Amino acid sequence: MKHRSLNLAIAVLVIFGVLLSACAPAATQAPAATEAPAEVEAPAESEAPAESEAPAAGEMTFVLVPKNLGNPYFDTANKGAQEAAGELGVTVLYQGSATADATEQITLLNSLIAQKVSGLAISANDSDALVPTGKAAMDAGIPVVTFDSAIAEGGRIFHINQAEASGIAAVQIQMASDLAGGEGQIAILSATSTAPNQNAWIELMKEELQKPEYANLELVTTVYGDDQDEKSYNEAVGLMKTYPDLKVIIAPTTVGIAASARAVQDQDMVGKVMVTGLGTPNQMREYVKSGASPQFALWNPGDLGYLSIYALNALASGAIEGKPGDKFDGGKLGEYTVLDDGTVLLGDPTVFNADNIDDFDF
């Protein structure tokens, strides 16, 4: 019966999520659960809480919470999460706020905690602001892992890291230096100013720039597109106008890099300003081929979502507590170990360019 009421409550959440995203894109507050039909159709629109079906009785129900909806990076993570769900016989809901905002994300998480879901995998919009919420979930017996963008220690059991932060920073500076011919002005166009993952990478990129081989590169500014396409596009146009000698835009965000490459093309700046950073191959293919973004990097977000669900399953089933040294089954990805710093490392980023871009489809 407990599972039945959870099913009904989640069905209500899904229905209201669809209605709310249709009429008020920013709204994320879940309504109080009362009664709902047992069957819920997953909506077709990617802006809605997609892939959310009412779970069958007895199943565990995990929720993958992206920074925001409508971002192909997180849609790919959800595909991997759904693949893991099929293999494990659990239900995974995909629920997020319309914008990459910590307050909206906390509201959503509070409603999921109240629904007593079986586990949460979160990409955090703020590292510290989400600690009390993550703690409240764990106090309620709901395991919390973060993936992609971490909640600080105390607000999650462990963080699933896509790649070493220092490596992510180093590869971006290396690519920018290649494109700039080792000298000239570069700028960073990031996601939100509170994004824990981008902020960590930016700090490390600044450290990387201190190396003698990068002495002739000048980082002129960092701007924020908030992981919104239009804002990122306008910021990229602004960079080109403010800095006429700019050679490279580094966008460590899949939203920002695609918007910047489009802006470079629209402004007829291909060959003068080059875009690099972190992007998905499917979004960046045309810009690699046009020369607006000859090279960029990323890991596989599908694998990140997949591994997050295997991790939650290991925690929720009691197979592991999530302490350093604990090992768990990562399905097709193999066995993973919780490291001493409370992270699990997915692997290395891949660099994409004209030679390999057509080998990837995500």
Ligand code: RAM
């Ligand atoms: C965006 C998001 C995400 C980040 C990628 C690279 O999709 O900001 O958190 O990891 O870019």
